[in-house]
Amino acid sequence: MRLLPGLAVLRAYERGWWRPDLVAGATVGAMLVPQSMAYAELAGMPPVYGFYAVIAPLVLYALVGTSRHLGVGPEPGTAILAATGVGAVAAGDPDRYLVLMAGLALVVGAMAVLGSVARLGFIASVLSKPVLVGYITGVGLTLLSSQVAAFTGVAIGADRFFPRVAELARELGSVDVATLAVGAGSLGVVLLLRRWAPRAPGALVAVGVATLLVWALPGAQPAVPLVGAVPQGLPSPALPGISLADVLALVPVAAGIVLVGFTDNVLTARSIAARHGYRIDPNQELFALGVTNLSAGALQGFPVSSSASRTAVPAALGSRTQVVSLTAAVLVVATLLFLGPALGQVPRAALAAVIVAAALSIIDVPGYRALWRVSRSEALLAVVAALGVIVFDVLVGVLVAVALSVVVALGRMARPHDAVLGDRPELDGWVEVDAYPDARVEPGLLVYRFDAPLFFLNTDRFRSRVLDTLERNPGEEEWLVLDFEGVGELDATALDGLADLTASLAGLGLQRVAVARANQPVVRRLRRVALLAPEGPLHHYPTINAAVRDFRASRDAG
Numbered sequence: 109m110r111l112l113p114g115l116a117v118l119r120a121y122e123r124g125w126w127r128p129d130l131v132a133g134a135t136v137g138a139m140l141v142p143q144s145m146a147y148a149e150l151a152g153m154p155p156v157y158g159f160y161a162v163i164a165p166l167v168l169y170a171l172v173g174t175s176r177h178l179g180v181g182p183e184p185g186t187a188i189l190a191a192t193g194v195g196a197v198a199a200g201d202p203d204r205y206l207v208l209m210a211g212l213a214l215v216v217g218a219m220a221v222l223g224s225v226a227r228l229g230f231i232a233s234v235l236s237k238p239v240l241v242g243y244i245t246g247v248g249l250t251l252l253s254s255q256v257a258a259f260t261g262v263a264i265g266a267d268r269f270f271p272r273v274a275e276l277a278r279e280l281g282s283v284d285v286a287t288l289a290v291g292a293g294s295l296g297v298v299l300l301l302r303r304w305a306p307r308a309p310g311a312l313v314a315v316g317v318a319t320l321l322v323w324a325l326p327g328a329q330p331a332v333p334l335v336g337a338v339p340q341g342l343p344s345p346a347l348p349g350i351s352l353a354d355v356l357a358l359v360p361v362a363a364g365i366v367l368v369g370f371t372d373n374v375l376t377a378r379s380i381a382a383r384h385g386y387r388i389d390p391n392q393e394l395f396a397l398g399v400t401n402l403s404a405g406a407l408q409g410f411p412v413s414s415s416a417s418r419t420a421v422p423a424a425l426g427s428r429t430q431v432v433s434l435t436a437a438v439l440v441v442a443t444l445l446f447l448g449p450a451l452g453q454v455p456r457a458a459l460a461a462v463i464v465a466a467a468l469s470i471i472d473v474p475g476y477r478a479l480w481r482v483s484r485s486e487a488l489l490a491v492v493a494a495l496g497v498i499v500f501d502v503l504v505g506v507l508v509a510v511a512l513s514v515v516v517a518l519g520r521m522a523r524p525h526d527a528v529l530g531d532r533p534e535l536d537g538w539v540e541v542d543a544y545p546d547a548r549v550e551p552g553l554l555v556y557r558f559d560a561p562l563f564f565l566n567t568d569r570f571r572s573r574v575l576d577t578l579e580r581n582p583g584e585e586e587w588l589v590l591d592f593e594g595v596g597e598l599d600a601t602a603l604d605g606l607a608d609l610t611a612s613l614a615g616l617g618l619q620r621v622a623v624a625r626a627n628q629p630v631v632r633r634l635r636r637v638a639l640l641a642p643e644g645p646l647h648h649y650p651t652i653n654a655a656v657r658d659f660r661a662s663r664d665a666g
Contacts, residue, residue: 113392114171114430125428132422133435136179138309139418140436141443143466145335145451146311146459147182150254151410152191153209155335155451155459158182159444160343161213161409165400166437170430173396174389175377177427179418180400184466185247186369186413188254189502193361197354206408208358211350213405213412215362220370220398229390231367232374236516239509240371241475242490246497246505251467253498258333258460261287269498286331287457294318294461302465307425311462318458319450333456340448342441343407362411364506369413370397376416380423417469489516524560526573528581529591529652538591538652553659554581555624555652557591562598567605574609578616586619586663589655592626598633607637610645619662622647624655 144158151157162181169180190212198205223231253272257264261284266272294314301310322332350358370393377388397413404412422432443451479487493512497505527540530547538555539547556577558570578585598606613621623634623646631648634640641647649655 110392111395112171113174113389114169114176117176117429118170118431121429121431125431128426129429129431130435132425132427133432134439135307135309135425136418136422136432137436137439138312139421140181140440142311142315142454142459142462143415143418144182144440145454146462146466147184147187148410149258149456149459150184150191150251150463151182151187151209152195153206153410154338155454156338156444157206157209157409159440160407161404161412163342163437163440163444164403164407165412166433166440168399168403169396170433172392172399173377173430174387174392175381175419176384176386176429177380177419177423177432178373178377179415179422180396180433181412181415181418182410183369183372183413183415184251184463185244185372185470185502186365186411188247188250189365189368189506190361190411192501192503193358193364197357207348207350208354209410210348210405210408211354212358212362212365213401213410214348215355215358216365216369216411217398217400217402217405219359219362219366220394220401222398223366223370224391224395224398227391229374229392229394231394232371232390236486236489236513237475238479238486238490238516239493239513240375241472241479242493242495243368243497243505243509244470245472245476245490246494247502248467248469248471249494249498250502251463251470255460255463255467258456259288259291259464260284261333261457268501284331287333287455290318290322290332290455291457291461291464294455294458295464298461298465299468302469307421311465314461315454315458318461319454322455323453335452335454335456335459338448338451340445342444343409345406346408348405348408361503364503365411365413366397367510368506369411370394372416373397373414376414376419380419384423417466518565521560521563522565523569524558524566524594526556526558526577528577529555529557531656550656550659552584552586552663553589553656554578554585554587555589555591555656557594559594562595562602562605564599564601567602570602571605571609571612575612578613584617587655587659588613588618588621589649589652589659590621590623591652592623592630595630596627598630603633603637603639606634606639606646610639614645620647620659621645622649622655624649624652 140162144162145155148155148158165180194205194208194212198208249269253269256262256272256276262276262279262282264272264275266275297314297317298310301308301313374388374390374393381388401411476487476490479490489512493509496508527542529538530541530549532539532544532547541547541549556574560566562570610621638644639646
């Protein structure tokens with residue numbers, strides 16, 4: 109049951125859950141049909157491969173996933189990231205491209221499974237909110253620009269956001285009116301239904317209406333490009349013929365997909381689970397991402413992750429379990445078996461409209477507004493992350509996003525908040541003097557707090573801040589108490605720095621230097637290097653008040 113948590117939920121299935129689960133499953137299936145085709149084209153593959161990529165993941169996630177609502181399958185960010193990486197390796201060979209896409213899904217799956225075995229679920233926290241906002245916005249803008257040709261009929265040769273926009277501006281006279289009408293009309297239907305009937309399968313309605321109109325109107329079919337022949341029948345399991353050199357070339361792309369796909373999966377799943385009273389296991393979700401991608405690759409598909417819309421809709425419809433996914437899988441199989449000829453009549457502009465609608469939904473303008481209200485610097489960080497995606501490519505954007513997250517985290521740890529503390533008896537504790545100006549500072553005693561683990565990156569900062577604070581603090585200090593509640597860890601550099609600091613403090617005439625509220629690992633490390641009394645210069649107190657009582661007693665005795 110630990111490896112198959114979904115099965116445990118299904119074994120406890122209740123009769124009253126059937127109706128909402130089946131209704132939600134039919135709705136998700138209706139969403140998946142046009143989305144799978146559209147996202148396959150976005151990945152540079154024939155539309156039918158979108159179905160190949162979703163059938164097995166839907167079934168397997170229902171067994172191995174910990175979310176009861178997560179909508180797995182093709183997703184635009186993952187599709188465009190895969191297309192960027194595989195396109196560089198395939199070097200223009202379309203047959204090799206298809207094989208490498210399936211191989212990439214297998215590499216993604218293997219990396220995710222190995223990561224779950226190594227308990228690397230914590231990587232869901234690698235990307236900060238500003239970077240995620242910027243990354244997803246960059247992906248949305250990239251998606252918009254990628255559909256210019258299919259949406260307008262203009263031949264676009266550029267492969268980056270700004271060059272595509274510039275090329276469209278130069279070629280506005282070449283816009284095909286019929287193609288644009290189909291694309292704009294389909295987009296309008298999707299957006300209107302999203303606004304006024306959010307539970308309706310807007311993409312399916314839009315694609316269906318566009319297909320009927322193009323089929324019925326005389327002269328429309330030659331003018332508006334169609335999907336073309338769609339093979340009927342189910343895909344056969346097969347391992348793609350890729351070499352070790354191919355695998356090594358795909359590893360960087362796969363790592364980016366695992367990082368972004370897994371982070372997005374966990375964040376989406378947690379947001380829904382919190383509202384419905386169950387929990388998400390990040391390591392199991394990493395395993396589920398691996399299993400679903402292995403199955404997609406084995407059926408000639410491409411890398412998959414999850415869709416926020418296909419997660420939110422069943423939750424809004426009252427679904428209770430992943431029977432939703434199983435129902436959707438049945439509908440996709442039925443579509444492959446019986447609706448191939450009808451799918452071939454779908455206008456490509458209508459599929460482009462589905463992608464444009466998805467792009468508009470993930471451009472996170474509210475996220476930027478929220479960041480701007482909270483922190484201008486974090487809003488700027490989100491802008492930089494978005495530019496990394498649209499100026500270069502999605503893979504570079506992922507690397508930029510990760511690097512920015514790490515740099516921001518290191519920067520905050522290198523220059524953390526610190527404070528001088530004063531006594532506020534009515535608040536039952538010691539508080540920051542800057543925040544509470546009426547807090548009482550004990551004459552002859554300085555209580556100083558440093559709010560970060562002490563290690564090589566901030567040891568010099570800690571030392572200089574302590575000395576600067578002693579120099580600025582009025583009066584002649586007799587005791588210095590270092591509040592170590594925020595110092596949860598010490599490394600070797602920090603221990604050397606503390607030894608140097610205490611040596612410097614000895615020349616300032618301080619009678620005692622103490623640490624208060626240090627946790628046991630910190631105390632053990634201080635003892636190992638003989639920094640704590642009686643062997644060393646530092647005195648340890650479990651609380652600030654205990655240190656203050658000793659200070660007052662020594663002052664009264666003196």
